[in-house]
Amino acid sequence: MRTRGLLWLNAVFPILPVALLASATLEGRVELPKSHSAPVQAKRYQIVTKGGVLSTQPPLAVVYLDGAFPQPASLPTKQVAQKDLTFLPSLLPVRVGTKVEFPNLDDTYHNIFSYSPAKRFDLGRYRPDERPIPTQVFDKPGLVILRCDIHEHMRGLILVLNTPHFVMTDTTGHFRLGGLPAGRYTLKAWIDSRTTREKPVELKSGETLHVDFP
Amino acid sequence: MSPAEQPRDKGVARFRTRLFTAMMVIVATLTGLGFYLAQRKVTADAERNLQQTFQAELSSLHKLEELRHAALADRCNALAAKSRIHAAIEDNAIDLLYPSAKDELRDLMEGEEPPPEQAAQSLHARFYRFLDSKGAVIKPLNPYDVGELDAKTEAQLDLGKLPDTQQIGYMQENTQAVGGSIDEVIAVPIFSTDTGDVISALVIGFKPLELEDKYTGMKSGIWANGQLYLPALPRSTQASLNDKLAGELANSDQGENYFHVYVGGAPQLLFYKRLNPASLFPPAYEICVYPLSYSLAQLHRLRWQIGGAGALLLLGGFVASHLVALRLSVPVKKLVLDSEENRAQRKRAEAALASTAEELERSTRYSADASHQLKSPVTVLRVGLESLLAREGFKPEIYDELSALLHQTHRLTGVIDDLLLLSRLDAGHLQIASTPVNLSQLVNEWLDDLGALPDSPDVKIEKEFPHGLFLAGEKPYTSLIVQNLLENARKYNRPGGRIRVSAHGNGSEVILTVENTGRTIPPGENIFERFHHSSTPLAVSGHGIGLNLARELARLHGGDLRLVRSENDWTEFEVRFSAVDSVNAVA
Numbered sequence: 001m002r003t004r005g006l007l008w009l010n011a012v013f014p015i016l017p018v019a020l021l022a023s024a025t026l027e028g029r030v031e032l033p034k035s036h037s038a039p040v041q042a043k044r045y046q047i048v049t050k051g052g053v054l055s056t057q058p059p060l061a062v063v064y065l066d067g068a069f070p071q072p073a074s075l076p077t078k079q080v081a082q083k084d085l086t087f088l089p090s091l092l093p094v095r096v097g098t099k100v101e102f103p104n105l106d107d108t109y110h111n112i113f114s115y116s117p118a119k120r121f122d123l124g125r126y127r128p129d130e131r132p133i134p135t136q137v138f139d140k141p142g143l144v145i146l147r148c149d150i151h152e153h154m155r156g157l158i159l160v161l162n163t164p165h166f167v168m169t170d171t172t173g174h175f176r177l178g179g180l181p182a183g184r185y186t187l188k189a190w191i192d193s194r195t196t197r198e199k200p201v202e203l204k205s206g207e208t209l210h211v212d213f214p
Numbered sequence: 215m216s217p218a219e220q221p222r223d224k225g226v227a228r229f230r231t232r233l234f235t236a237m238m239v240i241v242a243t244l245t246g247l248g249f250y251l252a253q254r255k256v257t258a259d260a261e262r263n264l265q266q267t268f269q270a271e272l273s274s275l276h277k278l279e280e281l282r283h284a285a286l287a288d289r290c291n292a293l294a295a296k297s298r299i300h301a302a303i304e305d306n307a308i309d310l311l312y313p314s315a316k317d318e319l320r321d322l323m324e325g326e327e328p329p330p331e332q333a334a335q336s337l338h339a340r341f342y343r344f345l346d347s348k349g350a351v352i353k354p355l356n357p358y359d360v361g362e363l364d365a366k367t368e369a370q371l372d373l374g375k376l377p378d379t380q381q382i383g384y385m386q387e388n389t390q391a392v393g394g395s396i397d398e399v400i401a402v403p404i405f406s407t408d409t410g411d412v413i414s415a416l417v418i419g420f421k422p423l424e425l426e427d428k429y430t431g432m433k434s435g436i437w438a439n440g441q442l443y444l445p446a447l448p449r450s451t452q453a454s455l456n457d458k459l460a461g462e463l464a465n466s467d468q469g470e471n472y473f474h475v476y477v478g479g480a481p482q483l484l485f486y487k488r489l490n491p492a493s494l495f496p497p498a499y500e501i502c503v504y505p506l507s508y509s510l511a512q513l514h515r516l517r518w519q520i521g522g523a524g525a526l527l528l529l530g531g532f533v534a535s536h537l538v539a540l541r542l543s544v545p546v547k548k549l550v551l552d553s554e555e556n557r558a559q560r561k562r563a564e565a566a567l568a569s570t571a572e573e574l575e576r577s578t579r580y581s582a583d584a585s586h587q588l589k590s591p592v593t594v595l596r597v598g599l600e601s602l603l604a605r606e607g608f609k610p611e612i613y614d615e616l617s618a619l620l621h622q623t624h625r626l627t628g629v630i631d632d633l634l635l636l637s638r639l640d641a642g643h644l645q646i647a648s649t650p651v652n653l654s655q656l657v658n659e660w661l662d663d664l665g666a667l668p669d670s671p672d673v674k675i676e677k678e679f680p681h682g683l684f685l686a687g688e689k690p691y692t693s694l695i696v697q698n699l700l701e702n703a704r705k706y707n708r709p710g711g712r713i714r715v716s717a718h719g720n721g722s723e724v725i726l727t728v729e730n731t732g733r734t735i736p737p738g739e740n741i742f743e744r745f746h747h748s749s750t751p752l753a754v755s756g757h758g759i760g761l762n763l764a765r766e767l768a769r770l771h772g773g774d775l776r777l778v779r780s781e782n783d784w785t786e787f788e789v790r791f792s793a794v795d796s797v798n799a800v801a
Contacts, residue, residue, distance in 0.1 A: 049406070145305050147300070149296075152300065
């Protein structure tokens with residue numbers, strides 16, 4: 001299977017360099033807020049509210065290339081599970097139009113809802129064996145705050161973006177975005193519910209641009 | 215009762231009246247003081263009792279309210295824990311706030327309003343509202359579900375900021391309308407479960423709990439936003455009470471106090487207590503008006519009791535004062551008696567003095583009249599006798615007789631002259647012109663005359679005085695004194711007796727002493743009395759004026775005439791005159 005795949009890759013090889021040559025890459029670092037709390041175990045992170053501002057803990061950023069991109073016919077379905085009375089993942093960036101499943105992996109009821117302007121929905125109470133798994137399609141860009149009516153401390157974020165080019169930074173703030181089309185764009189870094197930094201970028205095919213968000 | 219006793223008894227009665235009046239004043243003062251103290255005590259007791267009642271009722275009310283507040287706080291905490299409420303507030307979905315809270319607060323608004331006695335337990339709200347982060351009211355989309363409020367009332371809920379703690383306020387609805395109602399408003403902060411911050415506040419309006427009136431006739435109400443709400447009283451009374459309260463509350467920084475008011479003409483005690491100290495809402499006060507009828511009745515009863523006691527005291531005082539007056543009046547009576555006697559004595563003495571003076575005047579007048587009436591007939595008599603004596607042809611015995619009669623007329627003239635002089639003396643009309651009189655010469659002349667008298671007995675005359683001894687006086691009167699003394703010395707002498715005349719100057723006085731042998735004057739006999747006649751049987755001619763006149767004249771000259779002694783065949787008279795210094799000095 002692996003060999004065959006390689007062969008297939010080899011078959012399309014002549015195109016590949018063109019595609020590779022035509023795409024640009026962005027890398028850099030986002031200056032993340034200092035984390036005040038102790039590092040969360042096992043690379044897990046969660047959503048915290050501070051002064052009405054929601055962010056991840058430890059702090060992470062979502063870097064995305066804003067612009068008009070053609071909408072594909074279909075988008076892969078994503079998942080935000082409820083596990084151990086938290087959302088997993090807590091922060092999910094998706095492209096507009098993405099369908100998200102909300103499987104309940106706990107042994108208890110959950111009632112996922114959102115009052116966010118970007119998406120108001122209420123899945124009602126459901127148990128882990130609920131089939132089909134409740135889903136929502138996020139068709140409007142913006143930040144959607146996920147809550148559970150039963151477990152009021154649960155918070156999840158879905159960042160609905162217009163663009164297919166987005167990536168989450170690591171905990172140090174480093175990011176890398178590849179396969180980008182050349183052109184003038186605005187590069188944005190979502191840091192928390194109230195803070196999104198942006199920088200104009202000009203991407204050239206085959207080049208790697210280094211952008212830091214101070 | 216004799217007339218003399220009447221004024222005495224009157225005095226005693228007056229004394230008794232005064233004593234009784236004094237006692238009455240004391241009893242009246244004591245009674246008045248009793249009244250005053252009792253009134254003060256009753257008033258203070260009534261005020262204290264009512265204050266305690268007020269406190270007790272308020273504290274029971276506060277306990278109910280605390281229950282209600284605790285229940286509400288629980289409700290708000292539960293509400294704050296609700297994800298949907300948080301979502302609505304935090305996720306900018308205010309439109310979903312009231313619908314989200316509706317389920318949670320459904321029981322607050324549902325059902326009929328409970329009767330007042332179950333109000334505390336029922337948690338039945340009149341309305342509720344949420345406040346946004348600035349403390350302003352979040353307008354509900356459907357006010358019907360959350361209790362409708364007019365804009366004015368709703369505006370009163372705006373706190374300006376979110377409260378950290380439960381706040382209690384009171385506000386009137388439909389202030390304009392008759393029968394407007396008052397709401398108790400409780401604002402409960404809603405804390406974020408994540409951050410602990412206050413993200414909103416729930417403001418719930420209730421019908422306020424009412425104080426229960428058991429037996430005092432108390433009327434209670436609430437004063438909020440400068441307006442009194444006390445539906446048990448008529449509006450006009452409320453308005454006047456409101457003015458009074460506003461003034462009182464403006465001047466007082468105390469949370470509670472009381473003062474006296476008149477409601478419907480009856481005295482009442484108005485208590486007030488701040489219901490929401492340190493609240494963000496405007497100050498509100500619980501107002502209770504207690505009628506003072508109970509304490510007034512008590513006061514009335516006490517007044518009767520004290521009045522009765524006072525009357526008894528007065529009666530006792532009357533009896534006591536009567537007894538005391540009787541006992542005290544004995545010495546007073548005696549005092550009155552004594553003074554009465556003194557007065558009578560004085561009156562008698564005065565009457566005697568007056569009669570004496572009258573007699574004196576009468577006798578003076580008599581002397582003067584008698585002298586004048588007597589003088590003219592004597593003169594006629596003498597002239598007649600002299601003309602008869604001058605005629606010839608009578609027998610020699612008749613001439614002797616006529617001569618004796620003529621001598622008698624001369625004596626009579628002398629007596630009359632003396633009387634005239636005496637009357638002038640008595641009337642105070644006699645005044646002397648004081649000139650130096652040579653006493654030595656005067657005495658010598660009279661002694662010569664004495665010797666020349668036809669019937670002079672065989673007496674030896676001794677003289678012992680210097681020449682030129684002068685006195686101050688008028689010669690005729692001085693001469694009269696000397697003549698009188700010398701004539702008496704001769705007249706009352708015995709045959710073969712002697713007369714001793716001596717005189718000497720003594721600085722300011724000249725003293726003449728006339729002594730003679732012969733019959734003595736019995737002791738106790740007042741020889742200086744006018745018209746005095748010796749009690750001795752051996753009568754000697756004399757008219758009884760001489761010594762009296764001599765003494766009066768001596769006194770008129772600033773001197774005196776006195777009898778020095780009269781015993782053992784020896785009588786001594788002494789007369790003193792004022793001396794003439796210059797003349798005596800020369801002599």
